[in-house]
Amino acid sequence: MFNSPAFRKKTVPLFAMISPVTAWLVLLIAAPLVYILIISFCTTNESHNIVFHFTLRNYARLFDPTILGIYTNSLIVAVLTTVVCILIAYPFGYIMASTSPFKKTLMMIFLMLPFWTNSLIRLYSWRVLLGKNGYINDFLIYIGLIDAPIEMMFTRGAVILGMVYTLLPFMVLPVYTVIDKLDNSLIEASKDLGAGFWQTFRNITLPLTVPGIFAGSIMVFIPALGYFFVSDLMGGGNNQIIGNVISRQFKEAYNWPFGAALSIMLIVITLICVKLYTRSGGKLDELGTV
Amino acid sequence: MKKVFLSCLILAAIVSVFSFTACSKSGKNGEVNLFIWTEYIPDSVIKEFEKETGIKVNMATYSSNEDLLAKVKGSNSGIYDIVVPSDYMVKMMIEENLLEAIDAKSLENFKNIDPAYTNRTFDPGNKFSVPYMAGVAALAVNKSKVSEKITSFSQLFNPKYENSVEVLDDYRAVIGAVAKSLGYSFNTTNDAQLDKIDAAVQALKPNIKLRDSDSPKTAMLNGETIIGYMWNAEIAISIQEKPEEIEIVFPQEGCYLFIDNLAVLKGAKNLENAKKFISFILRPEISKKISEEYPYTNPNKAAVALLPDSYKNNPASNVPSEVFEKGEFIKDIGSKVERYDLIWTKFTK
Numbered sequence A: 001m002f003n004s005p006a007f008r009k010k011t012v013p014l015f016a017m018i019s020p021v022t023a024w025l026v027l028l029i030a031a032p033l034v035y036i037l038i039i040s041f042c043t044t045n046e047s048h049n050i051v052f053h054f055t056l057r058n059y060a061r062l063f064d065p066t067i068l069g070i071y072t073n074s075l076i077v078a079v080l081t082t083v084v085c086i087l088i089a090y091p092f093g094y095i096m097a098s099t100s101p102f103k104k105t106l107m108m109i110f111l112m113l114p115f116w117t118n119s120l121i122r123l124y125s126w127r128v129l130l131g132k133n134g135y136i137n138d139f140l141i142y143i144g145l146i147d148a149p150i151e152m153m154f155t156r157g158a159v160i161l162g163m164v165y166t167l168l169p170f171m172v173l174p175v176y177t178v179i180d181k182l183d184n185s186l187i188e189a190s191k192d193l194g195a196g197f198w199q200t201f202r203n204i205t206l207p208l209t210v211p212g213i214f215a216g217s218i219m220v221f222i223p224a225l226g227y228f229f230v231s232d233l234m235g236g237g238n239n240q241i242i243g244n245v246i247s248r249q250f251k252e253a254y255n256w257p258f259g260a261a262l263s264i265m266l267i268v269i270t271l272i273c274v275k276l277y278t279r280s281g282g283k284l285d286e287l288g289t290v
Numbered sequence B: 001m002k003k004v005f006l007s008c009l010i011l012a013a014i015v016s017v018f019s020f021t022a023c024s025k026s027g028k029n030g031e032v033n034l035f036i037w038t039e040y041i042p043d044s045v046i047k048e049f050e051k052e053t054g055i056k057v058n059m060a061t062y063s064s065n066e067d068l069l070a071k072v073k074g075s076n077s078g079i080y081d082i083v084v085p086s087d088y089m090v091k092m093m094i095e096e097n098l099l100e101a102i103d104a105k106s107l108e109n110f111k112n113i114d115p116a117y118t119n120r121t122f123d124p125g126n127k128f129s130v131p132y133m134a135g136v137a138a139l140a141v142n143k144s145k146v147s148e149k150i151t152s153f154s155q156l157f158n159p160k161y162e163n164s165v166e167v168l169d170d171y172r173a174v175i176g177a178v179a180k181s182l183g184y185s186f187n188t189t190n191d192a193q194l195d196k197i198d199a200a201v202q203a204l205k206p207n208i209k210l211r212d213s214d215s216p217k218t219a220m221l222n223g224e225t226i227i228g229y230m231w232n233a234e235i236a237i238s239i240q241e242k243p244e245e246i247e248i249v250f251p252q253e254g255c256y257l258f259i260d261n262l263a264v265l266k267g268a269k270n271l272e273n274a275k276k277f278i279s280f281i282l283r284p285e286i287s288k289k290i291s292e293e294y295p296y297t298n299p300n301k302a303a304v305a306l307l308p309d310s311y312k313n314n315p316a317s318n319v320p321s322e323v324f325e326k327g328e329f330i331k332d333i334g335s336k337v338e339r340y341d342l343i344w345t346k347f348t349k
Helices: A005-039 A057-063 A065-097 A101-116 A119-130 A135-142 A156-181 A184-192 A197-226 A228-235 A242-250 A256-279 A284-289 B002-024 B043-053 B065-074 B087-095 B153-157 B171-181 B191-207 B216-221 B232-241 B271-281 B284-293 B301-306 B321-326 B334-348
Strands: B031-037 B056-062 B129-142 B165-167 B208-211 B227-231 B246-249 B256-264
Touching: A005 A256, A057 A065, A057 A256, A065 A101, A065 A156, A065 A197, A065 A242, A065 B334, A101 A156, A119 A135, A119 A156, A119 A228, A156 A197, A156 A228, A184 A197, A197 A242, A197 A256, A197 A284, A228 A242, A242 A256, A242 B334, A256 A284, B031 B065, B031 B271, B043 B056, B043 B271, B043 B284, B056 B065, B065 B087, B087 B256, B129 B216, B129 B232, B129 B271, B129 B321, B153 B171, B153 B191, B165 B171, B165 B216, B171 B191, B171 B227, B171 B256, B171 B334, B191 B208, B191 B334, B208 B216, B216 B227, B216 B232, B227 B232, B232 B246, B256 B271, B271 B284, B284 B301
Parallel strands: B031 B056, B165 B208, B165 B227
Antiparallel strands: B129 B227, B129 B246, B129 B256
């Protein structure tokens, strides 16, 4: 069999082509996931080493009111982040799709340019703007709008602002793609039939661009559950999300099994979101092509 | 065009290979691999050691004791020779059989270390470790905005400091301070005490504006917070910048102490060079150079004698030794870490 021409001509090149990808997926994605799954059923001993002794306790601990509270907080932050992203990204994508190619490129550059700077530095600069003695407060006091500085940093609002700021392009790109692909003759037809802007928007544009909003929502919502550094920097550690708890289990708390159980829970939530997305007609390809 | 691209690629490959070999090239008297905290040893000190001994120093850095432990356990022995674990981590590493017994007392220049820092509980008799730098977590107080005299952790609970206190993002330091304010130990594992600590930690919450370990002085200096629980080196820098505003307070209950120590890993390939390096660091004039760059508390009393009055008379950098006698080290609390973590999770929600 190994000497047959068909094997040499077809199977060998095929293996040569796919094995690097397969090796990549197995070694760097599947193996760590399996490891996380296994240790989530383990315990730790007094000197904090992982012991392979089957237990469901790590999963039972997920239902501790404190942990559930953190999951709730994470979900609130992620949902609000997604909503704000949609509200900003949709008009942005709409304008971008209907403008001249030159302006389109310009808008794309302005959207992507900040990404060439490290996100931690960009988040730190918000502190300079929003701080108690930051520029925004100074300005508002200067023009006499307020008497005392407003507390803007280290609040839930600041966390959401940081999340939106970090994740906005992931919403703009898929939304822009669908609006750009929209068949203009449909809009023209609607206008010919006497519909105004809002009627056309409600009945034609929005329904046809919903897949883009869905795809963007998935790509904003899921990272928003886990971006613990945003909550650290903008929330000052006051508004912790589930990512903070997970990261602590793998570091100071020496509790890898519990951290693994928390991660598995997060993966399950993610899978549910993706399932809802595909159920509602979304295509997995569209999550990857933007 | 293709050719140009190809030759660029080849050139890049050659350069990278060359620089790799340049990095790992050892000096004429071999090499030593140092694994140390970021921003903890000046380059000039490393250069001087290389010049004097002909031993090449390869340095890698970490930013927490837990990172250090994970990296040491996760890599082959012999990658690192010298590490700089803190007190409790020395103990954990000894228990896990990761450190080489170098009998530090017998090293040249060990006598320069102040006895207040040697022979402590984490390494009795200093069989494995040599104090490198030390410090305490204390309170920075903005005296222009805080009218009363702060002397104790218990004052942090006062409702008039609502949303204006900052603490380290370090669960042991903060829960320990609350334990101290109730009269317990930093390392209590008593459940009844932990219940009370839990309630007190949650009661402190409305006063906490920020938890930050990376650069706690920033919020203090720009007026975001008026009392800050942070490392003394950060307070020393804050005082330097705003001497008329910031002062240091060592709470009367006793402070969280740390001593970072030089130690050699088991299986180190360059044991003798590592010992030479440690002896070199212990020299007063070398240790003085390190303190000039990084204002931690220097346990090397011969080096302190050489330092200027601005260091010696500043309690935030040269922490008084009675603070060190009264304070407590963090110890491993075994499975109670889960309880501490839960208290902290509730606190940060």
